[in-house]
Amino acid sequence: MHKCLSAEFYRCRRSLLFWLMLLASVLSGVFYGIVSMSGSFDDMFVVPLFVILAVFVSLNTGREYTDNTIRNKIITGASKTTVLLSKLATGIGIGVLFSAAFLIPCAIILSVDVLSKIPVSVLCRTLIGFVLLSVVWAVLFTVISMLISAKGLGGIINFVLIIAVMFLSYQLEFIIGQPEFITNMEASQVLMTPEEVRQIQEGTYEGSYSYITDDNGQVTYYKDVVSNAEQTPNPKYLKSSLRNILTHLDSMLPHGQINEYVSCLTDSVYTDWQVGDASEKEPIDAYPRLKTFPLYSCLDILLLSGVGLILFRKKEIR
Numbered sequence: 001m002h003k004c005l006s007a008e009f010y011r012c013r014r015s016l017l018f019w020l021m022l023l024a025s026v027l028s029g030v031f032y033g034i035v036s037m038s039g040s041f042d043d044m045f046v047v048p049l050f051v052i053l054a055v056f057v058s059l060n061t062g063r064e065y066t067d068n069t070i071r072n073k074i075i076t077g078a079s080k081t082t083v084l085l086s087k088l089a090t091g092i093g094i095g096v097l098f099s100a101a102f103l104i105p106c107a108i109i110l111s112v113d114v115l116s117k118i119p120v121s122v123l124c125r126t127l128i129g130f131v132l133l134s135v136v137w138a139v140l141f142t143v144i145s146m147l148i149s150a151k152g153l154g155g156i157i158n159f160v161l162i163i164a165v166m167f168l169s170y171q172l173e174f175i176i177g178q179p180e181f182i183t184n185m186e187a188s189q190v191l192m193t194p195e196e197v198r199q200i201q202e203g204t205y206e207g208s209y210s211y212i213t214d215d216n217g218q219v220t221y222y223k224d225v226v227s228n229a230e231q232t233p234n235p236k237y238l239k240s241s242l243r244n245i246l247t248h249l250d251s252m253l254p255h256g257q258i259n260e261y262v263s264c265l266t267d268s269v270y271t272d273w274q275v276g277d278a279s280e281k282e283p284i285d286a287y288p289r290l291k292t293f294p295l296y297s298c299l300d301i302l303l304l305s306g307v308g309l310i311l312f313r314k315k316e317i318r
Contacts, residue, residue: 004078004086012060012090021056022101025049029102033109039117039269041262043255047162049102050137050254054158056098057091057141062151070146071317084312087142088305095138099131118268125290126261132297133254137162139301143308147315169256172246175238181231189222197221251289251296260289 012018028048064070141158148154199205209223250256264287
């Protein structure tokens with residue numbers, strides 16, 4: 001195992017592809033820092049990091065199949081379990097390194113104007129969670145690349161997985177976010193009083209209104225009045241049991257975690273959190289899933305590694 005790991009890391013250090021992808025991770029972090037300087041974080045601009053991970057893992061593993069490196073390891077006495085575990089350990093290291101290369105320049109750019117507004121508890125949990133979900137992606141890419149010998153095909157599948165997981169998380173959150181009741185309102189327009197017209201002219205009127213100008217230039221103001229509001233059950237609202245299942249599934253998806261992280265960071269920037277006050281004012285309590293995301297990521301890593309190990313041991317290496 002030690003020899004396999006040493007060979008893996010030595011091969012990475014000597015690989016031009018490794019250094020190019022590491023540089024690309026740094027540049028993507030710089031770009032993300034620049035586009036987030038307004039304090040609004042976007043999950044879409046994190047995706048390039050995962051694509052970089054997929055490219056490196058797929059091409060690096062595919063090249064080992066092309067060069068018969070994996071086959072030679074097994075012939076010389078290394079078990080399939082040892083080979084895969086060494087690749088998974090390398091993938092975990094690559095995931096941590098590339099995510100650090102992404103986060104460090106991003107943090108440097110945002111440190112003064114943006115990150116200083118975010119409570120330390122949120123930053124720490126986001127940092128740990130982001131690194132772990134990057135490791136989940138790296139492990140998934142490693143398993144796929146080890147099970148599919150064709151270098152190009154493995155890369156395509158890994159890229160498709162990134163897009164599929166992203167859209168699946170969007171769909172799950174749309175379904176989970178359906179309200180329990182739908183409010184049906186009937187609104188009508190009522191002629192405004194002279195006092196209300198005066199408030200409009202002074203700019204102090206609060207509410208929605210419209211106006212009509214006739215041929216003589218006379219302006220008539222109308223305000224919107226809700227005459228009837230009724231709440232009806234939303235047929236798309238999920239029952240608690242199914243809602244819990246889909247919430248757990250969304251929490252296990254790396255992009256589902258990303259969506260929650262960027263929402264919490266953005267809210268923290270624009271909210272005057274009184275840290276140390278009542279617990280309900282803590283942003284971390286407004287997003288309780290942030291506390292459990294690392295556990296879901298660890299579970300993902302164990303499940304993916306276990307399934308990959310079972311399938312790889314059955315794979316015929318040619």
